[in-house]
Amino acid sequence: MNRDPVVDALLDLAGAVEFPDAPDVRGAVRARLGARRAFRGRPRPYQRWRRVAFAAALVVAVAGGFLFASPGVRRAVADFLGLPGVRVEFRTDAPTPAPREDDVDAVFGRRVSVAEAEDAIAFPLPLPAGVAGAPDAYLPGDGAVALAYPASADLPEIESTGYGLIVVALRDFPPERYFGKLLAGKNPIFDEVEVDGRPGFWARAGVHTLSFDGRLRSSGNTLLWEADGITFRVETDLGVARTLSIAESIPDG
Amino acid sequence: MAWLVTRDGAEAEDAVQEAFIKAYGALGGFRSGASFKPWLLTIVGNEARNRRRSAARRAGLVLRARGEAEGVGAPEAAALADERRRAVLAALDDLAEADRLVISYRYLLEMSEAETAAALGVARGTVKSRLSRALARLRQNVDPSLLAGAP
Numbered sequence: 001m002n003r004d005p006v007v008d009a010l011l012d013l014a015g016a017v018e019f020p021d022a023p024d025v026r027g028a029v030r031a032r033l034g035a036r037r038a039f040r041g042r043p044r045p046y047q048r049w050r051r052v053a054f055a056a057a058l059v060v061a062v063a064g065g066f067l068f069a070s071p072g073v074r075r076a077v078a079d080f081l082g083l084p085g086v087r088v089e090f091r092t093d094a095p096t097p098a099p100r101e102d103d104v105d106a107v108f109g110r111r112v113s114v115a116e117a118e119d120a121i122a123f124p125l126p127l128p129a130g131v132a133g134a135p136d137a138y139l140p141g142d143g144a145v146a147l148a149y150p151a152s153a154d155l156p157e158i159e160s161t162g163y164g165l166i167v168v169a170l171r172d173f174p175p176e177r178y179f180g181k182l183l184a185g186k187n188p189i190f191d192e193v194e195v196d197g198r199p200g201f202w203a204r205a206g207v208h209t210l211s212f213d214g215r216l217r218s219s220g221n222t223l224l225w226e227a228d229g230i231t232f233r234v235e236t237d238l239g240v241a242r243t244l245s246i247a248e249s250i251p252d253g
Numbered sequence: 254m255a256w257l258v259t260r261d262g263a264e265a266e267d268a269v270q271e272a273f274i275k276a277y278g279a280l281g282g283f284r285s286g287a288s289f290k291p292w293l294l295t296i297v298g299n300e301a302r303n304r305r306r307s308a309a310r311r312a313g314l315v316l317r318a319r320g321e322a323e324g325v326g327a328p329e330a331a332a333l334a335d336e337r338r339r340a341v342l343a344a345l346d347d348l349a350e351a352d353r354l355v356i357s358y359r360y361l362l363e364m365s366e367a368e369t370a371a372a373l374g375v376a377r378g379t380v381k382s383r384l385s386r387a388l389a390r391l392r393q394n395v396d397p398s399l400l401a402g403a404p
Contacts (some may be wrong), residue, residue, distance in 0.1 A: 004388070004392055005400040005401065006341075006361065006388055006392045006395065006400055008400075008404060009337060009338075009341045009395070009399075009400055010341065010345075010356065010361070010391075010399070011360055012334070012337075012338065012340050012404050013341050013342060013345075013360075013361065014360055014361045014362075014363065015318070016316050016317055016338050017314050017315070017316060017342070017361060018314070018315050018316060018317040019256065019314070020256055020262050020265075020312075025266060025270040025273065028270050029270055029273045029274060046304035150265050
């Protein structure tokens with residue numbers, strides 16, 4: 001209760017007013033920025049950094065709801081990255097993952113043989129070229145597969161998993177299931193990158209928490225992109241350049 | 254926010270789109286470590302104000318259907334709340350634009366004082382004084398008996 005009745009009435013009104021649905025300007029903005037980029041050529045390094053900040057800020061700005069403050073904004077945020085099967089959620093506080101306990105299994109579903117995994121999906125296994133060792137295969141659900149490679153000298157261990165490289169690919173994933181990126185803090189950063197000429201997103205470890213089927217774990221460095229209807233997620237403890245190199249060696253659908 | 258200035262969906266959409274493009278181009282001037290939101294709000298506010306001048310038609314805010322705005326409650330209380338909201342909304346709509354915007358930003362969009370100042374393109378002190386005067390004018394235009402029942 002506010003002491004000023006007119007303020008109380010206004011705050012009450014705020015919950016009852018119907019704001020127009022927020023228009024989705026993301027595509028138009030990206031198209032216009034893309035046209036500028038094509039005209040100007042590749043960005044210089046400092047421009048790249050700015051774009052990183054801007055991408056994150058755009059997400060935060062839209063998520064904050066202050067532009068239109070309507071439910072449409074929230075729907076837009078849910079699908080902000082535009083990648084099927086991946087959603088971004090914003091939290092005012094960082095969710096705390098449970099202590100590690102067979103985390104990969106918890107997050108990525110049922111452990112199966114590689115052959116079983118191949119049978120279970122309708123697209124080629126997302127096997128990166130030139131990565132040594134056989135992966136462990138997991139089935140997160142219909143239309144999705146996860147391949148986890150043991151840590152090695154070339155693939156430092158992703159702290160929260162015990163693996164050095166985790167590749168997830170999904171297509172026609174049931175809409176009620178998704179890989180959630182929970183962002184918190186003042187400066188969540190998603191860098192825009194290109195994977196084989198396709199738009200992708202790069203999030204460094206510590207920036208976000210991964211959620212899947214209600215389970216949480218801290219995420220390593222993560223690269224996300226879509227190719228031919230398949231959403232790919234590559235998680236490593238490597239930098240963006242080496243992760244991109246691995247990503248670009250994965251065959252498309 | 255842009256819609257509150259332009260009162261026109263298409264103009265608001267254009268303003269937001271143009272603001273993001275301009276913000277992108279102006280990132281070099283954004284001070285590292287500064288707060289991004291007020292900076293972006295300043296740009297959106299400018300764009301929206303530019304477009305307001307060319308907007309011919311003005312739409313007003315409306316209340317959601319009662320079922321959405323209310324929980325289950327006594328019909329009399331719901332009707333009274335509805336009447337109060339309509340009266341406050343009408344009074345708000347009758348205010349001069351500067352008064353209407355400062356109230357709308359602070360209480361309908363629940364923007365902070367700094368964000369409101371950025372969006373309006375004025376100093377924080379101006380927000381305080383303008384808000385105080387605007388609330389006084391709004392109070393004069395609403396039946397006190399209706400306000401007495403505010404939650």
